[in-house]
Amino acid sequence: xxxSPKLAVQFEGVSKVLAGRQILDKLSFDVREGETFVxxxxxxxxxxxxxxxxxxxxxxxxxxxxxxxxxxTTMSRRELEIMRRKFGVLFQSGALIAWLTLFENxxxxxxxxTKMSRKKRAEIVQEKLEIVNLWQDREKYPAEISGGMxxxxxxxxxxxxxxxxxxxxxxxxxxxxxxANEIDKLINRxxxxxxxxxxxxxxxxxxxxxxxxxxxxxxxxxxIQIGTPEEIQSSTIPExxxxxxxxxxxxxxxxxxxxxxxxxxPGMLSQRSLEAIESEAPVATAEQGYVxxxxxxxxxxxxxxxxxxxxxxxxxxxxxATPSLEPEETxx
Amino acid sequence: xxWTDNVITRALKGAGFTLVLLLEAIGHSTQIWRRxxxxxxxxxxxxxxSIPIASFFMLLIGMVFALQVGIEFxxxxxxxxxxxxxxxxxxxxxxxxxxxxVLIARVGSSMAAEIGTMQVAEEIDALEVMxxxxxxxxxMPRIVALSIMGPVLTVIGTLVGIVGGGIVSNLQLGVTxxxxxxxxxxxxEALDIYWGLLKSFVFSIVSGSVACAIGMKTxxxxxxxxxxxxxxxxxxxxxxxxxxxxxxxxxxxxxxxVSGVL
Numbered sequence: 001x002x003x004s005p006k007l008a009v010q011f012e013g014v015s016k017v018l019a020g021r022q023i024l025d026k027l028s029f030d031v032r033e034g035e036t037f038v039x040x041x042x043x044x045x046x047x048x049x050x051x052x053x054x055x056x057x058x059x060x061x062x063x064x065x066x067x068x069x070x071x072x073t074t075m076s077r078r079e080l081e082i083m084r085r086k087f088g089v090l091f092q093s094g095a096l097i098a099w100l101t102l103f104e105n106x107x108x109x110x111x112x113x114t115k116m117s118r119k120k121r122a123e124i125v126q127e128k129l130e131i132v133n134l135w136q137d138r139e140k141y142p143a144e145i146s147g148g149m150x151x152x153x154x155x156x157x158x159x160x161x162x163x164x165x166x167x168x169x170x171x172x173x174x175x176x177x178x179x180a181n182e183i184d185k186l187i188n189r190x191x192x193x194x195x196x197x198x199x200x201x202x203x204x205x206x207x208x209x210x211x212x213x214x215x216x217x218x219x220x221x222x223x224i225q226i227g228t229p230e231e232i233q234s235s236t237i238p239e240x241x242x243x244x245x246x247x248x249x250x251x252x253x254x255x256x257x258x259x260x261x262x263x264x265x266p267g268m269l270s271q272r273s274l275e276a277i278e279s280e281a282p283v284a285t286a287e288q289g290y291v292x293x294x295x296x297x298x299x300x301x302x303x304x305x306x307x308x309x310x311x312x313x314x315x316x317x318x319x320x321a322t323p324s325l326e327p328e329e330t331x332x
Numbered sequence: 333x334x335w336t337d338n339v340i341t342r343a344l345k346g347a348g349f350t351l352v353l354l355l356e357a358i359g360h361s362t363q364i365w366r367r368x369x370x371x372x373x374x375x376x377x378x379x380x381x382s383i384p385i386a387s388f389f390m391l392l393i394g395m396v397f398a399l400q401v402g403i404e405f406x407x408x409x410x411x412x413x414x415x416x417x418x419x420x421x422x423x424x425x426x427x428x429x430x431x432x433x434v435l436i437a438r439v440g441s442s443m444a445a446e447i448g449t450m451q452v453a454e455e456i457d458a459l460e461v462m463x464x465x466x467x468x469x470x471x472m473p474r475i476v477a478l479s480i481m482g483p484v485l486t487v488i489g490t491l492v493g494i495v496g497g498g499i500v501s502n503l504q505l506g507v508t509x510x511x512x513x514x515x516x517x518x519x520x521e522a523l524d525i526y527w528g529l530l531k532s533f534v535f536s537i538v539s540g541s542v543a544c545a546i547g548m549k550t551x552x553x554x555x556x557x558x559x560x561x562x563x564x565x566x567x568x569x570x571x572x573x574x575x576x577x578x579x580x581x582x583x584x585x586x587x588x589x590v591s592g593v594l
Contacts, residue, residue, distance in 0.1 A: 055461050081463040095458035098450070099373075109462050154458075 005032040007069070008165050008197040009054060014063030015221075016049065023049050024060065025221030033164075036191050036198040038208045040232075040243065041218030047201040048092070050218065051167050054199070055087050056080040067165075085113065088158030088166040092173065094150030096142040102129065102153045103138035109160045128156040132186065148179040155186070166190065168200040172207045184210045205244050209233070217243065350545035353467060354537070357475050357544075360468035370473035378439045378474075379481030383488060386434045390489035393430055394496030397421065402505040411505050415512040418497040419519025423528045424583070427490035429576060432535035434489075435482060436568040440543040443474060444564035447547025448557040456548065466548065475540040482536030483529045490528070523590060527583050534575055539568040 009031040016024040023046040031037040041047050052058040053065055056072050065072050072083055096105045106125045110116055116124070129135040132152035142150055151171065158166055171187070172180035184207050190196045191213075202208055208215055209229045216226040217240045225232065225240050235241055364371065398414050405411050447470060450456050459466050494516060501507040520528075543564045550560040588594045 052457070057457055057460055081465075084461055084463045087461065089458065089461045091454040091458055093453055095454040097455055097459075098453075108464070112462065112464050157462075 005034075007031065008033045008067070009199065010064075010066040010069075011050075011053075012064045012066075014053060014060045014065060016046075016053070016058065016060050018049070022221055024053070024063075026063070027218075027222045029216050029223050029226055031165075031197060031199055032214075033197050034191070034195045035213040036187060036200065036211050038200045038202060038212035038215045039218050040203060040205070040208050040215055042243070043203060045218060046221060047218050048169050051089070051169055051199070051201055054167060055084055055089060085161060086164050088161065088163035090151065090155045090158045090166070090168045090171055092169045093147070094142070094152075094154030096150055096153055096157070098142055101139050101141055102134060102145070102156075105142070105153060106157045106160050109157065113161060124160065125156075128159050129153075131159065132156045133182075148175045151175065151183070152179075155183075159190075162194075163196070165197045165199065168198065168202070170202055170204075171200060172202060172204045180204065180207060181210075183207075187211045203243075205246070219243075346545070346549075349549065350541050353471060353545050353548065354475070354541040356465070356467035357472040357541070360465065360472045361476065363468055363472065364476060367468070367473050370469075371477050374473050374477030375481050378435070378477050379484060382434060382438055382481070382485055385438060386431050386485050386489045387492045389430060389434055390427070390493035391496040393426060394418065394422065394493030394498075395500045397426070397493075398497035398500040399504065402501065406505070411501075411507055412511045413515055414497065414501050414505060414507060415494075415514075415516035416519045419494055419516045420524070422490045422493045422497075423520040423524050425576075425580075427486050427493060428528050428531035428535060429572070431482065431486045431489045431532060432539065432572050433569065435478070435485070435536065436539045436565055436572065439478065440539045440568050441561045441565050443540070443543040444547040444550075445557050445561040447471075447544055448550030448560035451548060451550045452553055452557060471541075471544045471548075474544060475537060478536040478540040479533055483532045486528060486532035523587065527579070527586075531576065531579050534579060535572045538571050538575055539564075542568045542571060 007030045011030070012028050014024050014027045015022070027050065029037075039047050039050060049058060053060055054067070056075065060073060063073075067083060067086065070083065072080065075083060096102070097108065100108065103125055106128050107121050110121045110124060114121075125138070126135055129138055132155055134149060134153055134156065137145060137149065142153070145153070155168075155171070168187070171183050175183065187198055187200065188211055191198060191211075198211075200208070200211060209232075212229050214226060215229055215232045216223045217232065217235075217237075218224075219239050225235055225237055227235070232240060232244065235244075398418055401414050401417050402411055405413055405417075447456075450470070456466050456470070459469055498509065498512050498516075501512050502509055546560045546564045546567070550556045552559070585594070
């Protein structure tokens with residue numbers, strides 16, 4: 001069909017039992033070509049297992065997985081090896097080979113799978129390391145660099161062979177907000193400039209909303225909702241709401257420069273929080289005083305003079321969550 | 333399923349996995365030239381860096397062995413024959429064995445820990461995803477390096493052990509160097525030397541593939557890596573003494589065949 005988008009990855013009724021636990025339970029979803037599909041869900045519930053199925057590192061007990069319309073569950077090892085070249089994978093810890101420098105790590109896939117000259121390889125490695133801003137650290141070993149740098153180097157390696165599909169396993173976990181933002185921007189840039197299909201597993205909601213074309217909420221082995229970031233944000237499914245708000249009573253961003261919370265922030269001891277806990281109030285909505293702003297709005301709001309009034313009303317001035325040494329606000 | 337069944341199943345599974353991994357590594361030995369850098373690195377780590385400890389070990393073993401034999405032989409006034417017994421024991425048993433033990437303790441354990449850490453840190457998965465077979469990239473260079481350096485170290489260790497025995501014979505047992513060497517020459521014939529090298533080659537392959545296989549099957553973080561390292565040492569030692577018995581029995585048959593008894 002010419003009208004419908006091409007599918008990069010399709011999961012149909014995929015089930016997997018690991019150590020007696022049903023990790024995947026008739027999991028079905030598709031990822032369209034060129035989109036960024038974000039899988040959110042609780043830690044340790046099988047999101048990474050889903051990714052491993054996608055590249056044939058694990059085989060499902062039942063169900064069908066297709067990558068660019070080819071069934072991968074029945075492939076031989078050799079066929080899988082060829083199929084995997086469509087993918088670049090960024091592992092949670094970067095998974096760099098410890099005894100190779102960053103340069104050699106990025107060069108590795110080129111060395112193994114192409115017949116390029118040394119000069120050509122060096123050019124590509126330079127290009128990829130510059131994308132992630134690590135060219136100056138190329139001679140370092142993984143043990144000598146920080147976790148964030150390892151992830152970025154892992155991404156450079158994942159991109160080395162210009163894959164059509166890139167998988168990210170928790171790309172922003174364990175990173176400071178600034179680096180996390182950088183990774184998000186990079187993901188968006190790869191989509192924009194290279195039209196890569198990207199599948200991101202994360203539980204960082206800021207990141208999910210920032211990068212996702214569509215978001216799928218993974219819960220108890222299957223997708224309980226798939227939709228655009230807006231659809232997910234306004235989801236009426238309690239599990240989804242609970243997850244995206246971090247179980248707190250408002251949609252709260254931890255990332256300083258992407259969101260501003262209007263009204264009173266629900267501190268541990270604030271009256272509203274206690275009331276909410278007692279009444280088991282589900283989730284705060286915009287009406288209740290919490291608004292998630294876009295980056296531009298947040299920047300604009302941050303420039304306005306700050307006012308603060310007591311009480312859970314929407315008339316309070318904007319509060320920028322950026323940590324500051326100065327007293328955050330004084331009563332007007 | 334009773335626990336004995338469970339243990340047997342696990343042992344068989346483990347043995348199967350190890351064997352498949354070894355065969356796969358052997359299958360990838362066509363890539364020896366391509367992986368020469370990794371192989372040389374491993375040969376250095378496994379071999380060159382093991383020379384001091386293996387030599388020290390063998391020197392002392394040679395000395396102690398000569399002393400003990402000297403005590404008994406003195407009763408019959410045959411102290412001159414110390415060299416003969418020592419060389420026979422060194423070449424056929426002590427050399428391959430003790431060097432094997434040193435390699436298991438020094439190299440096998442760290443190899444399992446290294447590969448185990450790679451497994452835990454998803455590096456092995458990363459290789460698979462990049463369509464780089466870990467059997468070729470990780471396992472083959474290590475087993476090749478070990479199977480070359482094991483016999484080399486055995487030769488060095490055995491020579492050092494014989495020298496150690498000579499020093500003790502000369503200084504403490506009063507045997508002249510010329511007597512010691514004259515009888516030492518009779519201690520081993522070509523077959524013994526080849527057999528000693530064969531043993532050391534087999535021990536290297538056994539301990540190398542055990543270390544790699546256990547490393548590849550590691551799970552459970554730092555604790556898992558520790559467990560992998562310990563299991564490697566225990567299992568490798570057990571298998572080495574077992575294979576040693578088999579090889580010695582086989583040696584006896586070959587020896588009888590060669591000398592015309594069979």
